[in-house]
Amino acid sequence: MKTTSRTGSSNIPLANDRRNTRAIVLTSHPGNDAARLLPIAWGAGAAQARGPVVGTLHNPGGRNAIGTHAGAYSLYRALAVAAGQLNAEHRPDLTNTAPAVPIGPFPQWSDPDRIVSMDPWGHMTGQAFGAQLAQGWDIRPTIAVTKAHINMPEILAAIRAGRLQPDGDVLSANGDARVTKVAIEPVWWLPGVARRFGISTTDLRRGLFEQTGGMFPELVTRPDLDVFLPPIGGMTVYLFGDPTTLGRPETKIACRVHDECNGSDVFGSDICTCRPYLAHGVEVCIETAQAGGVGVIVYNRKEGRALGEVTKFLVYNARKRQEGGDRAESYFLRTECVAGVNDMRFQELMPDVLHWLGIARIDRLVSMSNMKYAPIVASGIDVVERVPIPDALIPADASVEMDAKKAAGYFTDSVPEADELKRAKGRGLEE
Numbered sequence: 001m002k003t004t005s006r007t008g009s010s011n012i013p014l015a016n017d018r019r020n021t022r023a024i025v026l027t028s029h030p031g032n033d034a035a036r037l038l039p040i041a042w043g044a045g046a047a048q049a050r051g052p053v054v055g056t057l058h059n060p061g062g063r064n065a066i067g068t069h070a071g072a073y074s075l076y077r078a079l080a081v082a083a084g085q086l087n088a089e090h091r092p093d094l095t096n097t098a099p100a101v102p103i104g105p106f107p108q109w110s111d112p113d114r115i116v117s118m119d120p121w122g123h124m125t126g127q128a129f130g131a132q133l134a135q136g137w138d139i140r141p142t143i144a145v146t147k148a149h150i151n152m153p154e155i156l157a158a159i160r161a162g163r164l165q166p167d168g169d170v171l172s173a174n175g176d177a178r179v180t181k182v183a184i185e186p187v188w189w190l191p192g193v194a195r196r197f198g199i200s201t202t203d204l205r206r207g208l209f210e211q212t213g214g215m216f217p218e219l220v221t222r223p224d225l226d227v228f229l230p231p232i233g234g235m236t237v238y239l240f241g242d243p244t245t246l247g248r249p250e251t252k253i254a255c256r257v258h259d260e261c262n263g264s265d266v267f268g269s270d271i272c273t274c275r276p277y278l279a280h281g282v283e284v285c286i287e288t289a290q291a292g293g294v295g296v297i298v299y300n301r302k303e304g305r306a307l308g309e310v311t312k313f314l315v316y317n318a319r320k321r322q323e324g325g326d327r328a329e330s331y332f333l334r335t336e337c338v339a340g341v342n343d344m345r346f347q348e349l350m351p352d353v354l355h356w357l358g359i360a361r362i363d364r365l366v367s368m369s370n371m372k373y374a375p376i377v378a379s380g381i382d383v384v385e386r387v388p389i390p391d392a393l394i395p396a397d398a399s400v401e402m403d404a405k406k407a408a409g410y411f412t413d414s415v416p417e418a419d420e421l422k423r424a425k426g427r428g429l430e431e
């Protein structure tokens with residue numbers, strides 16, 4: 001490759017020569033200074049006692065975690081560096097990037113087993129670890145908190161139908177809703193993740209090592225490093241109402257925890273209920289915020305029940321081509337045939353973000369999924385009411401999915417009869 005080529009508008013001086021001559025330093029064996037000088041005491045009550053997570057790539061001895069920040073994008077970063085567009089030594093200038101609204105600390109942050117899949121101090125790195133930053137440690141935020149206005153056609157329709165009333169604050173007459181939005185990257189404390197699933201840390205680390213094709217040797221060679229920045233998508237939280245009232249027992253909370261479905265969420269595909277239920281969740285959140293509470297939408301990047309979109313589309317074909325047509329009875333089976341399981345979302349980790357927000361009770365949980373409800377309750381959060389999707393919002397082609405979920409134990413008072421499940425209700429491939 002020609003190392004002098006440069007594209008894009010970056011003015012960062014290139015380190016091409018260094019890029020090609022820098023020694024490769026293996027991080028797979030102990031002797032690591034950061035792990036000794038900045039140990040992480042996961043779940044310690046105060047930031048200084050807990051210590052910062054350091055995933056820098058500049059100094060292999062300056063790390064106390066496995067993996068890299070924004071792990072899901074690390075290969076794009078590798079391309080940018082290899083192509084000479086990004087200086088591998090670049091350190092972010094974090095001026096003015098601090099949270100737009102303070103969140104926490106909450107008592108839940110100081111229980112090591114309560115939050116194991118994100119860093120509760122991840123948005124407060126500048127504030128909490130100023131001393132270490134001043135010493136030159138490369139400490140980066142894993143959470144960013146900002147503010148926005150969002151506008152969804154379903155919310156405008158709810159205003160027109162008289163279900164929502166604009167108040168000029170939470171909701172404007174043009175359908176704009178004011179939100180605080182939070183982007184969260186995963187940070188796994190491996191002993192806690194293993195305990196959540198009732199497996200040994202050794203088995204977890206071995207599984208992670210093998211299933212990533214040996215991408216992170218430290219998983220097996222560095223038992224002194226307990227924190228892993230996994231190369232997977234994180235989540236986004238949308239908060240409606242005043243987030244500074246979170247953590248107070250009197251604050252009413254509405255919540256939808258939603259898993260990504262690009263086809264429906266973004267493109268409006270009618271094969272499932274994802275976007276309609278998400279929009280209904282936003283409506284309930286706005287109502288709750290207008291009554292003085294906080295509405296919480298958690299959007300997890302777990303496309304196709306964490307099986308991925310290719311698997312999902314393969315399954316759609318299999319469902320629609322099978323003898324007897326697309327029907328609820330074989331809905332999960334068709335997924336299992338392709339993926340080996342019908343779901344890999346591991347909702348056991350999902351309540352972490354709710355504890356990070358200081359939530360101890362959800363007044364209105366906008367979900368019918370027992371796979372979400374059970375871990376939320378088991379993690380110590382009370383759920384007062386479960387809000388099903390209104391029947392009128394279920395798209396025509398989604399009735400196969402809805403019947404299958406209800407038959408599999410979805411929260412409902414209308415479990416479909418066996419005959420219903422056998423009946424082809426979904427469209428064929430050419431319809």
Ligand SMILES: Nc1nc2c(ncn2[C@@H]2O[C@H](COP(=O)(O)OP(=O)(O)OP(=O)(O)O)[C@@H](O)[C@H]2O)c(=O)[nH]1
Pocket residue numbers: 257258259260261262272273274277302303304305306307311312315316335366367368369372401405
């Ligand atoms: N693999 C696969 N995934 C699907 C299919 N239909 C929907 N999904 C995925 O299933 C997930 C649906 O998640 P949610 O909208 O949170 O719904 P849920 O888990 O059924 O629970 P509720 O909260 O009651 O809606 C998303 O990740 C979708 O991408 C399908 O046919 N195959």
Ligand SMILES: [Zn+2]
Pocket residue numbers: 261264265271272273274275
């Ligand atoms: Zn969907």
